[in-house]
Amino acid sequence: xxxxxxxxxxxxxxxxxxxxxxxxxxxxxxxxxxxxxxxxxxxxxxxxxxxxxxxxxxxxxxxxxxxxxxxxxxxxxxxxxxxxxxxxxxxxxxxxxxxxxxxxxxxxxxxxxxxxxxxxxxxxxxxxxxxxxxxxxxxxxxxxxxxxxxxxxxxxxxxxxxxxxxxxxxxxxxxxxxxxxxxxxxxxxxxxxxxxxxxxxxxxxxxxxxxxxxxxxxxxxxxxxxxxxxxxxxxxxxxxxxxxxxxxxxxxxxxxxxxxxxxxxxxxxxxxxxxxxxxxxxxxxxxxxxxxxxxxxxxxxxxxxxxxxxxxxxxxxxxxxxxxxxxxxxxxxxxxxxxxxxxxxxxxxxxxxxxxxxxxxxxxxxxxxxxxxxxxxxxxxxxxxxxxxxxxxxxxxxxxxxxxxxxxxxxxxxxxxxxxxxxx
Amino acid sequence: xxxxxxxxxxxxxxxxxxxxxxxxxxxxxxxxxxxxxxxxxxxxxxxxxxxxxxxxxxxxxxxxxxxxxxxxxxxxxxxxxxxxxxxxxxxxxxxxxxxxxxxxxxxxxxxxxxxxxxxxxxxxxxxxxxxxxxxxxxxxxxxxxxxxxxxxxxxxxxxxxxxxxxxxxxxxxxxxxxxxxxxxxxxxxxxxxxxxxxxxxxxxxxxxxxxxxxxxxxxxxxxxxxxxxxxxxxxxxxxxxxxxxxxxxxxxxxxxxxxxxxxxxxxxxxxxxxxxxxxxxxxxxxxxxxxxxxxxxxxxxxxxxxxxxxxxxxxxxxxxxxxxxxxxxxxxxxxxxxxxxxxxxxxxxxxxxxxxxxxxxxxxxxxxxxxxxxxxxxxxxxxxxxxxxxxxxxxxxxxxxxxxxxxxxxxxxxxxxxxxxxxx
Numbered sequence: 001x002x003x004x005x006x007x008x009x010x011x012x013x014x015x016x017x018x019x020x021x022x023x024x025x026x027x028x029x030x031x032x033x034x035x036x037x038x039x040x041x042x043x044x045x046x047x048x049x050x051x052x053x054x055x056x057x058x059x060x061x062x063x064x065x066x067x068x069x070x071x072x073x074x075x076x077x078x079x080x081x082x083x084x085x086x087x088x089x090x091x092x093x094x095x096x097x098x099x100x101x102x103x104x105x106x107x108x109x110x111x112x113x114x115x116x117x118x119x120x121x122x123x124x125x126x127x128x129x130x131x132x133x134x135x136x137x138x139x140x141x142x143x144x145x146x147x148x149x150x151x152x153x154x155x156x157x158x159x160x161x162x163x164x165x166x167x168x169x170x171x172x173x174x175x176x177x178x179x180x181x182x183x184x185x186x187x188x189x190x191x192x193x194x195x196x197x198x199x200x201x202x203x204x205x206x207x208x209x210x211x212x213x214x215x216x217x218x219x220x221x222x223x224x225x226x227x228x229x230x231x232x233x234x235x236x237x238x239x240x241x242x243x244x245x246x247x248x249x250x251x252x253x254x255x256x257x258x259x260x261x262x263x264x265x266x267x268x269x270x271x272x273x274x275x276x277x278x279x280x281x282x283x284x285x286x287x288x289x290x291x292x293x294x295x296x297x298x299x300x301x302x303x304x305x306x307x308x309x310x311x312x313x314x315x316x317x318x319x320x321x322x323x324x325x326x327x328x329x330x331x332x333x334x335x336x337x338x339x340x341x342x343x344x345x346x347x348x349x350x351x352x353x354x355x356x357x358x359x360x361x362x363x364x365x366x367x368x369x370x371x372x373x374x375x376x377x378x379x380x381x382x383x384x385x386x387x388x389x390x391x392x393x394x395x396x397x398x399x400x401x402x403x404x405x406x407x408x409x410x411x412x413x414x415x416x417x418x419x420x421x422x423x424x
Numbered sequence: 425x426x427x428x429x430x431x432x433x434x435x436x437x438x439x440x441x442x443x444x445x446x447x448x449x450x451x452x453x454x455x456x457x458x459x460x461x462x463x464x465x466x467x468x469x470x471x472x473x474x475x476x477x478x479x480x481x482x483x484x485x486x487x488x489x490x491x492x493x494x495x496x497x498x499x500x501x502x503x504x505x506x507x508x509x510x511x512x513x514x515x516x517x518x519x520x521x522x523x524x525x526x527x528x529x530x531x532x533x534x535x536x537x538x539x540x541x542x543x544x545x546x547x548x549x550x551x552x553x554x555x556x557x558x559x560x561x562x563x564x565x566x567x568x569x570x571x572x573x574x575x576x577x578x579x580x581x582x583x584x585x586x587x588x589x590x591x592x593x594x595x596x597x598x599x600x601x602x603x604x605x606x607x608x609x610x611x612x613x614x615x616x617x618x619x620x621x622x623x624x625x626x627x628x629x630x631x632x633x634x635x636x637x638x639x640x641x642x643x644x645x646x647x648x649x650x651x652x653x654x655x656x657x658x659x660x661x662x663x664x665x666x667x668x669x670x671x672x673x674x675x676x677x678x679x680x681x682x683x684x685x686x687x688x689x690x691x692x693x694x695x696x697x698x699x700x701x702x703x704x705x706x707x708x709x710x711x712x713x714x715x716x717x718x719x720x721x722x723x724x725x726x727x728x729x730x731x732x733x734x735x736x737x738x739x740x741x742x743x744x745x746x747x748x749x750x751x752x753x754x755x756x757x758x759x760x761x762x763x764x765x766x767x768x769x770x771x772x773x774x775x776x777x778x779x780x781x782x783x784x785x786x787x788x789x790x791x792x793x794x795x796x797x798x799x800x801x802x803x804x805x806x807x808x809x810x811x812x813x814x815x816x817x818x819x820x821x822x823x824x825x826x827x828x829x830x831x832x833x834x835x836x837x838x839x840x841x842x843x844x845x846x847x848x
Contacts, residue, residue, distance in 0.1 A: 079819075081776065081826070105816065297766060321831060339766070349506075351506050352506065391499055392499050393499070406745040407746070
């Protein structure tokens with residue numbers, strides 16, 4: 001068993017609710033068999049016998065969830081950011097992804113991704129690989145070794161991409177079944193997720209086959225939705241029978257039910273699309289940095305929260321340049337303010353507390369009871385040494401978390417626990 | 425003499441022009457008596473006798489200029505970011521600035537600011553202190569010790585702020601004259617800059633007195649301009665005789681001539697205001713992060729560049745949270761893309777090369793021949809070890825600079841030269 005029982009002593013902070021942080025200075029976070037037994041200002045006697053991990057003076061927050069990240073794009077993050085989505089895919093992304101037929105190359109770059117992800121504050125993630133089955137399995141092997149919990153997808157695409165990446169429809173489905181058989185029972189923490197790249201890259205026949213597979217296996221689904229104007233228009237032209245972009249996935253049973261699908265971006269989702277996401281429990285992976293880098297726009301996250309949708313954050317490497325979900329929190333607040341100013345003053349900007357919720361409990365919910373320090377939640381926790389960010393006046397725990405959102409980086413992360421197991 | 429003569433060997437990159445980077449892999453940057461003698465792919469024989477500083481494999485870029493930063497706000501950066509400008513000033517900024525009457529407090533916080541600025545990639549900056557003369561002199565003392573070149577201003581304000589900060593008009597002018605006398609000839613690298621906070625904080629009589637002082641001394645001026653809608657409306661109400669916000673400064677001779685004034689923000693500058701900035705050579709300090717944090721909007725930097733205005737970047741601590749001008753470059757590109765998408769598609773987004781220009785040569789020009797590796801330029805240079813950001817494929821020097829803009833931070837800065845003097 002990798003689970004453990006212990007008490008973590010430090011300045012605890014999680015979300016009381018989507019609008020409010022809950023800080024417990026000098027608190028005690030109790031983990032029993034990998035699950036949270038509660039966060040207490042004073043250690044209850046019944047836990048006095050557990051080993052104490054003393055992180056006094058340091059911040060202890062829930063592990064962060066990255067709902068949308070492309071592992072094979074990590075190598076070129078922060079490069080070639082002067083293109084919009086469809087051009088960027090053709091000029092930068094597809095040529096690079098075609099290299100993952102070569103397992104030696106894949107091992108080198110995926111190892112770097114896994115190493116940096118391990119050192120980050122992320123404990124859960126939804127990861128795109130490439131179309132290549134063997135490289136996807138290699139990525140899963142490497143991520144298993146990080147101790148993180150991840151859903152990883154071999155990508156499916158059978159149209160509108162370079163020959164080197166375009167799969168034959170039947171072969172794509174067969175390879176997907178082979179992949180699922182290969183990885184079945186192989187990992188403790190890594191699981192497969194069905195990954196049609198996005199509608200422009202997938203024929204109806206491929207989506208139909210993946211929908212059958214979803215129904216048969218009950219596997220979750222990840223894809224892209226309503227990111228960019230050109231993309232949305234392309235989808236409308238490709239699928240005239242669909243009422244809106246998300247309807248295409250839904251017709252094939254790929255839009256999730258009971259929150260089993262996560263859709264990246266949703267910058268341009270219509271009211272109808274939003275209503276269907278709510279009905280299906282579909283998760284929105286909000287990727288603010290990517291949406292700025294690729295000139296896509298700013299998703300109406302306030303509306304999604306108000307309407308009760310499931311929403312979390314994604315780094316969207318390499319549309320986004322930074323792997324940090326703390327940075328994604330700050331970006332989410334900042335772009336929401338610009339959206340309010342420039343686009344729609346009916347939607348109030350996000351607060352730091354709300355962005356923190358998105359990066360912890362909001363996205364964590366895709367993995368079950370994850371992202372809060374409540375009894376029964378899986379024990380994902382990150383210890384941040386924020387001494388570097390000290391102030392000449394006293395700060396509350398909640399203020400220190402706000403400052404960490406804006407200013408901390410991976411060097412401040414001193415310990416990380418996933419399901420109660422120390423992985424850093 | 426603090427100047428020196430040497431050759432710096434590394435992967436050099438500066439701006440060829442506002443649109444293009446110039447990378448010289450394995451190049452030689454020659455410094456003679458604190459000034460650049462050129463950047464060469466092969467070391468000319470005539471410099472072979474100079475000491476060689478070997479930074480092979482590392483990036484060498486010009487020192488960065490921060491055209492707008494508030495030293496007394498450094499202590500609360502990244503805190504309380506859920507307010508707009510005028511509320512944020514009253515709730516956060518003014519109470520904190522009033523503490524700078526206490527020199528012990530000032531020393532502690534200003535030292536922290538100076539330390540972090542020294543470790544950053546910034547070599548030149550325009551700094552606001554507070555209204556307190558003695559604290560402003562202390563800040564100048566501490567900044568002199570960093571080795572950076574800075575223009576520092578004792579702030580003037582005589583209305584519309586808390587009693588603890590509001591100066592009597594005559595006393596404000598007298599204290600300013602006393603301050604100028606105190607610091608005259610005291611520093612090698614630090615100089616005073618006249619600093620009316622902004623129109624809402626300054627009566628006509630104060631602006632008039634400062635204008636006289638500017639004419640008398642020839643000192644440069646820094647202030648704020650057209651940052652936020654509420655502020656612009658407030659100024660229009662306060663100064664009905666002015667044609668536009670910047671006209672108020674200009675009427676008192678505080679809008680510069682021959683590029684002797686720098687105005688922060690210019691988010692909402694009208695065509696008339698822009699035309700006058702061009703006529704006067706006024707510098708725009710573009711502060712993208714602050715403009716997002718305070719929900720101000722996005723300045724039309726493309727328009728300013730196209731019209732030939734002087735433009736550089738500012739961190740605007742603590743409207744901005746990050747002291748890094750590399751980060752400001754990335755922010756400038758990102759918000760320009762959002763502006764293009766959401767506000768005005770006639771203004772193309774900025775490129776990484778253009779943002780680099782703004783943070784080096786663009787802002788550096790406020791200090792004279794600064795921010796490029798051209799003969800006669802003052803030798804400000806930063807050495808970045810970007811090994812942490814390596815890629816599994818070869819990158820050009822220009823690509824490495826783009827990546828550093830998006831991903832590097834202060835831990836990557838290994839050496840810094842200001843006017844040829846090694847300060848880090």
